[in-house]
Amino acid sequence: MSFRRNVSRVNELVKLHGDEAKHEQTDSWANRDLIPLPPSRRTWGWFEFFGYWTLNSLNVSVWQLPNTFLSAGLSVKQSMAVIVVSNVIITMFTSFCAWCGLTYHIGFTIQNRYSWGMRGSYIPLIQRVMLNFIWTAIQCYTGGLLTNVIITAVWPSFQDIPNHLPASANVTTQEMVGFFIFWFCSLPFLWLPPEKFRLPFLVTSIYCSLGMISLLIWSLAVAKGVGPLFTQGTNTTGSRWTIPWIMLNCINSNIGSTAAGMVNGSDFSRYGKSKSAFIIGTISCLFAVGIIVSFMGLVVTSAAQNIYGEIYWNPPDLLMRIMGNGRGSAKSRVACFFLALGFALTSGFQNVCGNAVAGGIDLAGMFPRYINIRRGAILTFLAAWIVQPWQLEAGAATFLTALSSFSVFLAPMMGIMTADFFLLRRGRIALSHLFRLEGSAYYYALGFNLRALPAWLAGWAPTVGGLNAAVHADDSAPRALYELYYVSFFIGFFISFSVFLALNVLFPPGNLDTTDDADVYGAFTASEARALGLVPAPEALDGEPELAYGEAEKVAYGSAEKAVEDPDEEIKV
Template identity: 60%
Template structure:
């Protein structure tokens, strides 16, 4: 009796799908994992402009010039690093996104044809871990901005008594901000990605205008920019590195900081109405808006140095100074409230889209029967309390450095993905083979394509030593270790791509370059199907469950000799 109740409870928990829309739910598939049909592809160019704008209009991008100025680079060199890095981010994200644009599947499914059905869990688990941690960190950073908003309304909040125990490395002021930010973010997790149009429009416009207003105000009050804006190269004479290596390090660091976002490419490109919408919206936003935010942050910080006599790169700190920790005029507090609210909103939607939703998709890949995007996003958000970001950020000084340097492992992963899709498979994959373990070209050896593992390991093995030394603060180790780490993204990407290509050629696998002749999932428009050489499902005069036999008959497998009547002839 108890087992029967448990079985019924499990059935109720299962994700439901519309079989008529090919939304089959089993161990490898559910509504959010199958190729997206045209009805769910609702994102136009402005959606992608807004998506990437939200990921650019944030506190970390505002502070980016400070990272390179601290290394000793000049303002011009620092901005050159940002411009080049932004162009490369647009390039790599488009490469990863192309599979989603063409076949309408995301990162979770994309890895199955490269790693194997079970092997795909390796990249999935890495991303899930990253999404858990980044979601928690972003909630904590957003909470600081919310605390500024609360102080702008109730100035006494800035001096609230700390009631937390001494072994908790935070204050009541910070913790309340975190709780409010987390709570306000929660309802937006119930919005499906195809419905994100309005938040993207409102939030990106609001925060963008707010940043520009902040810059104009600071320039007006300071009557020009401060000394920071004109700083030249200041590399210490005893430094082991010249400007060229520092620029390379800066580019690598910037790519590393957004590497997880680059892997999200196909997760969101599959929602595009057409490839041109993704390309136009993304490149314009990633490159132009991303560069402009860093420039605005540089100008504003420099002008505010003239006003306040100190440099405040972190917006929450600067905003608190602007309203004198809540003791300033009502006009100052009102301005700070709207500015900090703009920063907080972008942090919120960047976190929801780039971390929580991406985490939801990956969790759905692990447990398709019971988790869809919405449930997975909620689990990722609840995990914030397990991760405890107040412990990570306030106690571990090197934590963010380690987290940003995780690109050491992600770049090789991106390299094998791109090599497999563009070079080895020539952009052709069998969608039906990605959702089953029998009669599939993607099962390999017990579900794992062993060829990808040595290629991936060789991509990050030589660079991880430099990461460890950097985290430990060791500056006397051999230069070669640091040099490899300073170009870890490029080394990992190209090394793994090359080794994977060689291994796949030496030990070939069946099905390379094959694709389904039939659109089993109703994923393509008539124009797309004609371009791909795929037959629309509605042109078949037989039930869907019998259609799969076509591929087996065409490949020469033994089975009943059956003719299938289709619009163009007979199989």
């Protein structure tokens, strides 16, 4: 009996508990971090969204994008054209996925329940969790390389530590030390809630921007102009691919590198104060910062080639060379210390915000009683040791393939989300039905929407063969497989979009017009609720006596609230 009591005590101790007065439902389908965010927690203005995307732009991967494309055989102009086109597409599809969060203040985890079914939503959720694990690990590895620069700048003898790891490990002892230190130093930031990200956004974006500009000025001053890399022509000698196909592949891979953040756009858009804030912040960053950073990376790499006679497309490698692997002058080591620190801060907080927090939200959706954003983010960080990102980063070709592969499975998800929310439901959903199983309009068949899975499978089935061939570098594979793979994002999106739309037209689910009568979660201001045709929550009317309830509204709100407490009581639709 004592054992059972102890187990029960531990269970109660680790369970999450919400404030019922604030509508913080906590059960098998909801907790405080999953329910629609109330106005008090929606703190993101245009700068927060600008800062969020700035973190995604002011990092090593965006810096070295043009160089990756040059290695594939493109010219400078073609590489920059790929980046511009990619950013336009990323902006557009990110907005598609984020609009539900801006409207109903729910994240990707909950958003999928009305498309896939309450239980079926675990299918995209599990994939997102895996991707969050991978991206967190990759970013920790990149941050670890920058940490090595920081340590070497202070203690040059760090580079003399012998490597005790075999070549097959694709990582050295120094890199493992850097990986651990970066990982460990990032942990405290996991305790910071997304509502309070403004200050880190401000510090990291300003610091890293100044660092990149300083590196650009130094490289041009020392090299007295750009080097031969900047003016090199296209070289596709011996390649089986023409320039248009190479560009399509590069566009696809660039989108694929951001697809994980695009598909869960509502995880962060739900924190927005307004839709205009999201639009202004997102577009201004992707079209300004994202393109400029890639161009700066190209110029610095080209100028450094003029200085050192070699191409250093990875900033940590370039910084190591600038300070002579720690044996350079004190001035060079001090400069490299602050430059590496700027890159590392941005990589660290981008990892926390874009990967760990997103992973925390997804894990919270799988285990709402026990996991919130913070606990889920910690688990996501722990998984970085299992992923072994140094294997993914073993070579440029492998890295490009890894980036491209993500969009194969994510693009079909986006197609389903877009078709469902904008065309089938016309932007109207019943929030109260997304947080209960019994009596939910989104229960479908045993909790699964049988229209979603075939639509998703149809989206990636034509391209998965090319993915397999690319991963194994199979030159004997049919050319058609590679061609489909090189445009996998577009094929996946539009096939799943069309198939899901057709299945819902042929076999209507009967819940496309289902809506609530009232705002039972306190998620909207009075004006927002009325714009959606909902009776505002009582707290939304505080200070607005002119919007007091009428008798009909009191009945509607009471019946809606009862339906949440008692699932057998249906909301009128």
